[in-house]
Amino acid sequence: MLSELKKQKRKYLKVSSKYATKTPKSKALYERAQKVLPEGVSYRIRFFEPYPFYTARSKGSKLYDVDGNEYIDFWLGHTALILGHSPLPVVKAVKEQLDNGTIYGTSHELEIKLAEQIAKMVLCAEMTRFANSGTEANMYAIRLARSYTGRSKIAKFEGGWHGGYDALHVGVKPPFDVPESAGLTAGVLQDTIVLPFNNLEGVRKKLAEEKVASITVEPVLGAGGCIPAEKEFLKGLRELCNEKDILLIFDEVITGFRMAPGGAQEYYGVRPDIVVFGKILGGGFPIGAFCGSKEIMARIDTRLYKRPANSFHGGTFAANPISMTAGLATLKQLENGRLIAELNKQGEAARKRLKECFEDGKIDVRVTGASSLFNVHFAREKIRNADDAVKADKNRLLDYNLNLITNGVFFLPGHNGALSTAHSKTDMEKLFHETEAYVARLKKK
Ligand SMILES: Cc1ncc(COP(=O)(O)O)c(C=O)c1O
Structure with missing residues (x-):
C-alpha cells in the first residue's frame, strides 16, 4: 500500500x-x-x-494562459458558460448596453424582460427577484421560506453546495458533522438539518420529529460529485413537503437552463416551490435569482407584508442592466430547447466514451452526471451520494486532471466538467484521446 x-x-x-x-x-x-x-x-x-x-484570455471552448498554452475548457467558468466564452450574441448585446449604462440604481425594462423570460421558460417561476450570485439568491430564498412558514429550522443534503451562506454552509463535505468553516455560530449549526441524498427513508426518519421551513436540494449534486438525484427520490421529496407543509427549494444554480429550457424541474417533472438560479442565467456576468409563485413571493412586497412579516431582499447591483442583458441574450438562444437537447445528447455520449476509455484499461471508474454534466470517480462501487464519492481515489483523480491539463484539456481538478455549444467534435475527441493516453500510461506502470 x-x-x-x-x-x-x-x-x-x-x-x-x-x-x-x-x-x-x-x-x-x-x-x-x-x-x-x-x-x-x-x-x-x-x-x-x-x-x-x-x-x-478565453474564446469559445478555449482558455489561453500567460505562457501561451491553449486548453479546451470543460470547467467553463464554474459551468456558467453554456454558450462558451464570449459568445457573439451576448457580446454584441452587452457592448450595446455598455453605452447605455452599466448600473442605473433605478427600475428599468430589462429586469422585467428577464423576469418575463424566466416565467415563460420555468414552470414554478411566476415571479423573480434578482441577486448577484447563487450564494446570495440561496440566502434570500431561505429567508423567504422562513418568513412564509414561520419556522426557523431548514434542511439541506449531505454534499449539497449552495454557496458560503452560513445556514447552508453545513454538511458539505464528510465528515458532515464537522463545521465547514470557522465562524459558524452554534445557532446556525442547530438550525440546519443535514439529510442523506437519494435516501427518502433516511430523510423521513430525520424529519420525523422536526418542523422545517424548507428543504433545499440540488437536483444534480454538483460539488458533491456530479451525482443526479433519482427521479423517485425527488418525487418522494415533493410528496413529503406537501404532507408536512415544507417548501421545496430546488437549487438550480448549475442545472438551470442546462438540463432543459425549464431546468431540472422540467427534466425530472417535479415542481419545487422556490427555484434558485445563477451561473448560466447571467450569460457570463454575475447573477443570482430566486423565483416562486405569486403567493410565496408576495412576502417580499412591503405593501402586502409590513415589518416584521416582510421578507427583505435587495442590493446595489441587483438586476444591473449588464447582467440582465447578457442573461436575456443567453436565454433567447436556449429557449426553444434545440441547443440543450443537442448538448444533452453529447453529454450522454461523453459519459459513455469516458467509461469505455477506462474499461479498456481495466481501471475501476465510475462516470457520473446527467444532461451535459459529468465527472469521473476512481471507484469500484456505484456513486449515489457524496459519501460514496469521497471514498473514490482523490489522488488518482488529481493525477488524471493534471495529466489532462498538461496536455491541453482543462477540468478544475476534482470538479465536474460541463459542455458548451462551443465545444467541437475535435475538442471532444481530444478529451477521449488524452484520457486513453493517460490510461495507457497507467497500464505501463
Ligand atoms: C448548486 C450551487 N448553488 C449555489 C452556488 C453558489 O453560487 P455562487 O458561486 O454564484 O455564489 C453554486 C456555486 O458553485 C452551486 O454550484
Missing part, C-alpha cells in the same frame, strides 16, 4: 514537472499572488497543485 502511494507520488511529481516546464510565467504570478491574496487565489477551489495556471 505504501509503495503504491509512493509510486503514485513519483508519477505525480513527473507530470507536475512537465506542467512546471510549460507554465513558468504562471508560476511567477502565483508567487506574486501569494503575497496579496490568501492562499494565492480568490476562491479556494481554484487552487490546484503545484500552482494554478493564469489565464490571459
Whole structure:
C-alpha cells in the first residue's frame, strides 16, 4: 500500500514537472499572488497543485494562459458558460448596453424582460427577484421560506453546495458533522438539518420529529460529485413537503437552463416551490435569482407584508442592466430547447466514451452526471451520494486532471466538467484521446 502511494507520488511529481516546464510565467504570478491574496487565489477551489495556471484570455471552448498554452475548457467558468466564452450574441448585446449604462440604481425594462423570460421558460417561476450570485439568491430564498412558514429550522443534503451562506454552509463535505468553516455560530449549526441524498427513508426518519421551513436540494449534486438525484427520490421529496407543509427549494444554480429550457424541474417533472438560479442565467456576468409563485413571493412586497412579516431582499447591483442583458441574450438562444437537447445528447455520449476509455484499461471508474454534466470517480462501487464519492481515489483523480491539463484539456481538478455549444467534435475527441493516453500510461506502470 505504501509503495503504491509512493509510486503514485513519483508519477505525480513527473507530470507536475512537465506542467512546471510549460507554465513558468504562471508560476511567477502565483508567487506574486501569494503575497496579496490568501492562499494565492480568490476562491479556494481554484487552487490546484503545484500552482494554478493564469489565464490571459478565453474564446469559445478555449482558455489561453500567460505562457501561451491553449486548453479546451470543460470547467467553463464554474459551468456558467453554456454558450462558451464570449459568445457573439451576448457580446454584441452587452457592448450595446455598455453605452447605455452599466448600473442605473433605478427600475428599468430589462429586469422585467428577464423576469418575463424566466416565467415563460420555468414552470414554478411566476415571479423573480434578482441577486448577484447563487450564494446570495440561496440566502434570500431561505429567508423567504422562513418568513412564509414561520419556522426557523431548514434542511439541506449531505454534499449539497449552495454557496458560503452560513445556514447552508453545513454538511458539505464528510465528515458532515464537522463545521465547514470557522465562524459558524452554534445557532446556525442547530438550525440546519443535514439529510442523506437519494435516501427518502433516511430523510423521513430525520424529519420525523422536526418542523422545517424548507428543504433545499440540488437536483444534480454538483460539488458533491456530479451525482443526479433519482427521479423517485425527488418525487418522494415533493410528496413529503406537501404532507408536512415544507417548501421545496430546488437549487438550480448549475442545472438551470442546462438540463432543459425549464431546468431540472422540467427534466425530472417535479415542481419545487422556490427555484434558485445563477451561473448560466447571467450569460457570463454575475447573477443570482430566486423565483416562486405569486403567493410565496408576495412576502417580499412591503405593501402586502409590513415589518416584521416582510421578507427583505435587495442590493446595489441587483438586476444591473449588464447582467440582465447578457442573461436575456443567453436565454433567447436556449429557449426553444434545440441547443440543450443537442448538448444533452453529447453529454450522454461523453459519459459513455469516458467509461469505455477506462474499461479498456481495466481501471475501476465510475462516470457520473446527467444532461451535459459529468465527472469521473476512481471507484469500484456505484456513486449515489457524496459519501460514496469521497471514498473514490482523490489522488488518482488529481493525477488524471493534471495529466489532462498538461496536455491541453482543462477540468478544475476534482470538479465536474460541463459542455458548451462551443465545444467541437475535435475538442471532444481530444478529451477521449488524452484520457486513453493517460490510461495507457497507467497500464505501463
Ligand atoms: C448548486 C450551487 N448553488 C449555489 C452556488 C453558489 O453560487 P455562487 O458561486 O454564484 O455564489 C453554486 C456555486 O458553485 C452551486 O454550484
